[in-house]
Amino acid sequence: MNRLLAVIGALLAVHVALLFVRPGGALAEPAVKSVRVGIVFDVGGRGDKSFNDGAYEGGERAMRELGAEVTFIEPGDGTDREAGLRLLAAEGVDLVLGIGFIFTDDIATLAREYPNTRFGGIDYALSTDAAGNVVPPPPNVTALKFREEEGSFLVGALAVLVGRSKTVGFVGGMDSPLIRKFEAGYTAGVKHVCPECTVVAQYAGVTPVAFRNPGRGKELALSQYQSGIDVIFHASGSTGLGVFEAARAQHKLAIGVDADQFNEAPGFVLTSMVKGVDAAVYDAIKRVRDHTFQGGVSAFGLAENGVGYVYDANNRALIPDAVRARVEAIRAGIVAGRIKVPGK
Amino acid sequence: MRKLDEALLPPALALAIALVVGDLLILSFGQSPGAVFAMLLEGTWGNAYGLGQTLYKATTLIATGLAVAIPLRAGLFNIGAESQLAAGGFAAALMGLAIPASLPWPVAAALCTVAAVVGGGLVGAIPGALKARFGASEVIVTIMLNFIVLALLNWIVASHLHVPESLHTPEIHSGGVPRFADFSAVFRGSAANVTLVGAIGVAIGAWWFLFRTRAGYELRAAGLQAEAARTGGVRLPRVWLVTMTLGGALAGLGGVNYVLGYKHYYEEGFGSGAGFLGIAVALVGRNHPVGVIFAALLFATLSQGGLAVNAVVPKQMMDVLQAVVILAVAVCVPEVRRVLQDAARRAVMRGTAAS
Numbered sequence: 001m002n003r004l005l006a007v008i009g010a011l012l013a014v015h016v017a018l019l020f021v022r023p024g025g026a027l028a029e030p031a032v033k034s035v036r037v038g039i040v041f042d043v044g045g046r047g048d049k050s051f052n053d054g055a056y057e058g059g060e061r062a063m064r065e066l067g068a069e070v071t072f073i074e075p076g077d078g079t080d081r082e083a084g085l086r087l088l089a090a091e092g093v094d095l096v097l098g099i100g101f102i103f104t105d106d107i108a109t110l111a112r113e114y115p116n117t118r119f120g121g122i123d124y125a126l127s128t129d130a131a132g133n134v135v136p137p138p139p140n141v142t143a144l145k146f147r148e149e150e151g152s153f154l155v156g157a158l159a160v161l162v163g164r165s166k167t168v169g170f171v172g173g174m175d176s177p178l179i180r181k182f183e184a185g186y187t188a189g190v191k192h193v194c195p196e197c198t199v200v201a202q203y204a205g206v207t208p209v210a211f212r213n214p215g216r217g218k219e220l221a222l223s224q225y226q227s228g229i230d231v232i233f234h235a236s237g238s239t240g241l242g243v244f245e246a247a248r249a250q251h252k253l254a255i256g257v258d259a260d261q262f263n264e265a266p267g268f269v270l271t272s273m274v275k276g277v278d279a280a281v282y283d284a285i286k287r288v289r290d291h292t293f294q295g296g297v298s299a300f301g302l303a304e305n306g307v308g309y310v311y312d313a314n315n316r317a318l319i320p321d322a323v324r325a326r327v328e329a330i331r332a333g334i335v336a337g338r339i340k341v342p343g344k
Numbered sequence: 345m346r347k348l349d350e351a352l353l354p355p356a357l358a359l360a361i362a363l364v365v366g367d368l369l370i371l372s373f374g375q376s377p378g379a380v381f382a383m384l385l386e387g388t389w390g391n392a393y394g395l396g397q398t399l400y401k402a403t404t405l406i407a408t409g410l411a412v413a414i415p416l417r418a419g420l421f422n423i424g425a426e427s428q429l430a431a432g433g434f435a436a437a438l439m440g441l442a443i444p445a446s447l448p449w450p451v452a453a454a455l456c457t458v459a460a461v462v463g464g465g466l467v468g469a470i471p472g473a474l475k476a477r478f479g480a481s482e483v484i485v486t487i488m489l490n491f492i493v494l495a496l497l498n499w500i501v502a503s504h505l506h507v508p509e510s511l512h513t514p515e516i517h518s519g520g521v522p523r524f525a526d527f528s529a530v531f532r533g534s535a536a537n538v539t540l541v542g543a544i545g546v547a548i549g550a551w552w553f554l555f556r557t558r559a560g561y562e563l564r565a566a567g568l569q570a571e572a573a574r575t576g577g578v579r580l581p582r583v584w585l586v587t588m589t590l591g592g593a594l595a596g597l598g599g600v601n602y603v604l605g606y607k608h609y610y611e612e613g614f615g616s617g618a619g620f621l622g623i624a625v626a627l628v629g630r631n632h633p634v635g636v637i638f639a640a641l642l643f644a645t646l647s648q649g650g651l652a653v654n655a656v657v658p659k660q661m662m663d664v665l666q667a668v669v670i671l672a673v674a675v676c677v678p679e680v681r682r683v684l685q686d687a688a689r690r691a692v693m694r695g696t697a698a699s
Contacts, residue, residue, distance in 0.1 A: 011361060087652070104509070
């Protein structure tokens with residue numbers, strides 16, 4: 001009994017002693033920064049090599065290039081999304097960013113409570129009222145949205161120009177308006193360069209689990225490849241890992257999504273439709289610094305380099321120069337508004 | 345006295361170990377333990393908002409902690425609190441959507457709470473019934489049910505009930521309960537609500553049930569020595585069924601905290617881990633309802649504190665610290681008992697030598 005109390009006492013003494021240790025550089029007062037920003041990731045989001053990590057890169061770049069002070073918060077559970085945003089807003093940072101559409105409600109609530117703080121939401125979901133009109137976000141909120149259909153349009157054109165078949169494939173994750181946007185742009189891109197070509201589009205499911213089902217992805221991709229399709233575009237999260245596996249097994253091509261996915265199946269990844277979350281985050285921070293921040297919807301498309309496709313040393317061998325030139329011409333057409341890309 | 349020592353010393357020792365390990369972890373990130381612990385305390389118990397968030401998290405953990413602790417008293421390991429919690433929240437939201445908006449909130453809240461108890465209880469009853477009827481291991485069944493129930497709920501919400509571009513149901517028509525912020529402005533913004541009072545009441549009720557009723561006695565007897573209990577006339581299958589149902593119902597109650605107290609809708613993944621953390625709460629709380637309350641407060645503090653210090657130390661540090669607490673308790677319980685028994689034996693021997 002006494003021995004136990006002595007052990008507890010000794011441990012507490014060590015603890016108290018350690019409390020006074022101050023390693024060099026700990027919690028140094030930051031120099032005056034041009035702009036203070038807080039970024040809240042989704043639960044378990046960091047390390048996804050795509051969406052959340054993209055936001056992290058954008059924040060890092062703003063620190064380096066804009067002299068911004070960026071605080072990153074990673075919530076432990078769903079309640080922490082709102083709590084994380086609130087923590088930052090209460091601290092008085094200039095801009096609070098929530099990464100992912102799941103933050104929509106929380107951002108809208110806090111924006112009303114903190115009218116002098118600016119908020120931004122990646123993929124912020126805009127609701128529609130009873131009459132079908134889009135309800136704009138609160139005035140101090142910028143909804144950072146992407147025109148995924150434009151990037152998908154380009155990879156659609158690329159798929160049909162590179163492939164030898166009149167049919168190309170699409171594997172979606174959860175059947176939802178967001179992923180339908182990818183499919184619509186892709187199909188339009190295919191039809192633009194080859195009106196008689198067709199797209200076989202399949203979805204892995206109707207629940208969010210459909211974004212985490214590589215087995216289903218492989219199954220769908222194998223059946224498409226075996227029907228004679230030789231290029232598949234996936235917009236399906238980690239379900240796409242199964243699509244890459246099928247591409248490797250069948251020696252066919254797959255197109256990645258969100259980030260450059262070349263490493264998932266080197267040699268069999270034609271390109272990736274990248275979504276510039278990093279650019280959107282950087283841009284939002286820059287606008288706050290430059291006092292040009294405005295509430296409302298900011299859409300990032302080809303013109304803003306918010307979406308695009310990968311063309312580098314890794315996949316140059318797969319894309320003939322003539323094809324590259326054709327796709328670049330289409331890009332210019334979309335940017336100039338000569339080519340209209342449907343969003344659904 | 346010895347009983348109290350045996351109950352209080354292991355958590356005290358475990359906490360002391362965790363504090364020192366926490367210091368070393370913080371140092372390993374190049375930060376000052378004093379500053380980080382100060383931040384942690386300031387962000388949890390240091391201001392009304394942080395306190396509110398801590399109490400909010402503790403409310404769910406009390407429910408899931410009891411959902412594990414009470415079956416453990418009967419020798420049953422309920423690993424299904426995660427899905428029982430979700431089912432309870434879902435049932436509460438369904439009830440809230442089914443009732444008319446004109447219903448006064450206390451009536452509506454009571455109906456939703458009953459729904460949560462039934463929802464969680466049903467999910468808990470399945471492993472109970474399978475064990476009672478076929479002797480199926482409740483460990484396996486509850487783990488597997490987590491997958492089945494969560495997938496089913498996700499599917500229902502995603503394909504039939506969700507608000508477009510979201511993962512949640514519409515808001516309930518009535519039944520939202522007052523938040524602390526409604527009574528005192530200092531709690532403004534925090535999710536803490538009156539379900540905390542309910543959770544503490546339920547914990548006290550659980551204590552009364554376990555230690556003051558015949559059914560509770562039978563439950564504990566079944567856990568201490570099943571064969572002896574059976575010989576003594578306890579119908580084990582019935583105890584298993586009732587206990588698992590009760591466990592599920594308790595976890596289901598936790599869903600009320602989120603659905604009625606906080607967001608007023610069911611959102612996919614709202615519990616995210618609170619069910620599994622209930623196992624740790626039960627362990628650290630020594631399967632005693634009062635212990636569960638304190639353990640829930642401890643883990644809620646670690647969770648909310650983790651958020652408060654997240655800007656300087658990564659979230660994983662708090663996860664590690666949480667695991668250290670659990671491991672330390674697991675080690676300290678038998679160790680403390682051994683030391684105390686040795687001491688008692690020596691005292692007895694000294695007594696006999698003296699006479």
